[in-house]
Amino acid sequence: MPTGVAIRDPRRQLFAAAERVLLRDGPNALTSRAVTTEAGCAKGVLHRHFDDFDDFLTELVRDRVARLDDQAAALRAAAGTGTVTGHLTGALTTLFESVAVAIVGLVTSRDELRARLRRVTPAGVPLLTEATAVLAGYLTAERALGRLAEDADIAALAPTLIGTGHLLFADRTGAPPRAEDVRRAVTSVVSGVLR
Structure with a gap:
């Protein structure tokens, strides 16, 4: 996603992307890169909304x-x-x-x-x-x-x-x-x- 384009409800978008990765590829494939790629956004989006990847997974x-x-x-x-x-x-x-x-x-x-x-x-x-x-x-x-x-x-x-x-x-x-x-x-x- 280009820089500067607002993402509506990024948490929901990232959670939905994580679910798709989990269902398709399993827990071992779940990385911050896999989630953001699946969500179609920059990796920084995840880190703007969560302290780290384990914080994201916890939420x-x-x-x-x-x-x-x-x-x-x-x-x-x-x-x-x-x-x-x-x-x-x-x-x-x-x-x-x-x-x-x-x-x-x-x-x-x-x-x-x-x-x-x-x-x-x-x-x-x-x-x-x-x-x-x-x-x-x-x-x-x-x-x-x-x-x-x-x-x-x-x-x-x-x-x-x-x-x-x-x-x-x-x-x-x-x-x-x-x-x-x-x-x-x-x-x-x-x-x-x-x-």
Whole structure:
């Protein structure tokens, strides 16, 4: 992009470019040069808006975590309607068909990024920890409505579902799992507590 041309919402543009690089080429290909090239801007644009590349990556992950709020609200609103298995299948698919698997790879491969994120998310894997809380909130609502057994162990079910979903979607180079495969896995995790 020529010098002096204003970029509308450079943070969003850079985050979107980083997502495209992550999805197409994986976490190892994500560099400041790759991001700015993908965004069609000078490398200096990134450094004008972020202290350094790890600051950019930290904000990218935090932005993706913040996007879970909408999914959490929609899932809680769906409690008591449809099927629990259907809602959980949809939630896992929505989460893991996005850039989430690549973000997890990015977080686990960059020590400085992990250290910075630890200040905000002290335990677990950022994004997966928050997604677990989203599912726990939904499962708690369904239990309160009597659609799950009173003794359903939400603290065990939610991370089990996230782990299962992550494993199903982890191969970013292969075909994504079929909807029926995700549903079958979800059913196997929650079948003992459904009412």
